[in-house]
Amino acid sequence: MVEVSILPQVRDFMNRLNGQFINGKTVVSQQDEVITITNPATDEVIAHVATATSGDIDYAVDSAHRAFHGGWANVSPAQRGLLLNRLADLMIAHREELAQIETLTSGKLITLSRAFEVDYAVSFLRYYAGWTTRIEGKTVALSLPSANGEKYTGLTLREPLGVVAGIVPWNFSIMIAVWKFGSALACGCTAVIKPSEVTPLTMLRVAELVIEAGIPPGVLNVVNGPGQQVGHALTTHPKIAKVTFTGGMETGAIIGTAALQSGFKRVTLELGGKNAAGFLPDVSPEKTVEGIIEAGFLNSGQVCASAERYYVHRSLINNVAEQLGKRLATLTPGDPMDDESRFGPLANRSHFNKVIGYFTRARDQNLTFIHGGGAFDLPGCYIQPTAVLARSENDELMRQEVFGPVASLLAYDSVDELVTLMNDSPYGLAASLWTNNLSQALRLIPRVEAGTVWVNMHNYIDPAMPFGGTKGSGIGREFGSAFIDHFTEIKSVIMRY
CATH class of the missing domain: 3.40.309.10 (Aldehyde Dehydrogenase; Chain A, domain 2)
Incomplete structure (x- = not known):
């Protein structure tokens, strides 16, 4: 038996009242709803997290929207990759801390928390960082003939969608979140992540490391609360351009329908399977x-x-x-x-x-x-x-x-x-x-x-391998180069001369 001693910084983090992470800072609003976090290995209450209010959600989305059009839009692709790699470095530096928070809240074996929630997540983050300078359009030889001797040139641009809402399940709360915000940020989008209300703590700590890495405030925000409340508010928010969700098929159908009905938002749905x-x-x-x-x-x-x-x-x-x-x-x-x-x-x-x-x-x-x-x-x-x-x-x-x-x-x-x-x-x-x-x-x-x-x-x-399902297991693909198609829009440009 080799029981791990809980780090002092982990105890301090669990003992404080956490809430949301918005525009680079922890936000705890004055309201009554608090999520109680229980250690599934002992049934002991170990932490409390404030539920996001409607004002918190608007603040998070507005912050991400401003960052998309402001600070993040002015960061070069090479610098985006550098910042994502800095975040990966910090996650490795805080590996044991993140793993312990994850294990205490999800019951995942500490060996798996280290391997998957940190090491694997870092590998994905570095992979996305490597794509930032390789997102490109192409020139196109146009087909129709000239009428009066004029010429035409065609080209395509890959442009980031905007603010991405990432709704994350409880089974891999860091790794799956990285799949969502890592791909979004690599493409030039900004993100609002909603972790599961069962395992909300690790993403709050990762969000603090995002600021320490030098990523501008507002680029990554975290809001907490029930899916029917907070998830729905994000899915239907007019400033959200895309929703990426991992979870059950029934919930995915609800999210996909709501996203379509509230402005034809883009969706990526990874819906599990049998x-x-x-x-x-x-x-x-x-x-x-x-x-x-x-x-x-x-x-x-x-x-x-x-x-x-x-x-x-x-x-x-x-x-x-x-x-x-x-x-x-x-x-x-x-x-x-x-x-x-x-x-x-x-x-x-x-x-x-x-x-x-x-x-x-x-x-x-x-x-x-x-x-x-x-x-x-x-x-x-x-x-x-x-x-x-x-x-x-x-x-x-x-x-x-x-x-x-x-x-x-x-x-x-x-x-x-x-x-x-x-x-x-x-x-x-x-x-x-x-x-x-x-x-x-x-x-x-x-x-x-x-x-x-x-x-x-x-x-x-x-x-490097695209991941996603057929039939009821979802829409779209994560990983590989396929993620670029789901976080950017193609713009066609035609010039006459």
Whole structure:
């Protein structure tokens, strides 16, 4: 056991009343609504954050709007990249502080908070910084002939959209926020970020580092509160040019509709999924079990790209189920602030109750639990790592996104049936194929309906690779060069001479 000592600066940050970060300063308005922050590993109240008022929201958007047309507009692309890299340097310098704040509020293992919320986030930030000087238009050879000897020249410009509202979920509160504001700022936009009300603290600390990095006040602002209140106000605000959201499909539909109806705002929606992993018969039961653990149990299953549906050939499924049960029994719960812990709690009590509800209904439907199916007898939101043998593709656990450490296994008989089952979902974010036959994999990849298809791996993302979903898993792409299309507008220029 190697329990981490909480840093004094972390205690000081948690003990103060936080609120919003607007125009380079902390803002706490005089009002009664306060968000109570609870440590999901202990159920102890650890902090309070004031909810943004309508005046706070207007102030944040107005500050971002002024910065877009003022200070940030006058910063050169090369300087934008330098400032983003300075922020990345500061995040590394404050790595342990940020990781501890994240772990205390989300229950994420401290090792994951360091690796994903800081190290991965920094890698994405540096990637975006590298694009600032490579956003460009092109010259165009015009098609129509001259009428009286005149000539024409055509060119296109890439121009930033304006103020971007980023609505961030609770599972990766720094990393996903960086995906949104890093891409926006790289393109010359400014941003207002709304973290989840469950995990609002880490972005407030990052926003302070933004000012320390030399990024002008107003370029990045943070407002806190419930999605129905604060998120809706941002989505419908007349000075917001774009909304980028990561979260559930139903909420995404509401946000997308509201954005369209309030001025045809641009949207990027990454809406999670009920992701599938298909294991071909040539994969051994041992490797299948390791693949299931990799695909579904990172961060206690609270990853939007994680697999929840697992398809195993009928000749192997009983062997796989037996070995998987034994493997899951080794995933014992631990204190997220312990360096040696390997399995932590869910991020909040509301989500904990939702997952327990899935287990109750699965038992009512007489599904077979391979392992788990309940909570650990501990304080906090600790769910047992769980695996279920599904009866058919219509079982609730095969249709609804659980977003927890739950694997549902279903047998298949042929490769064509496997593809049909993997595609039988309203979602299409990610999928993985597991096989020793490269030819088979290459033939199957085009048939799988998902924005990302991994082969013999799962949950690997890289800033150079576009990420986003098909079908109900969203609209648009993040990362790669694709993000530029979603944070800039093309302007066509035609000149006659």
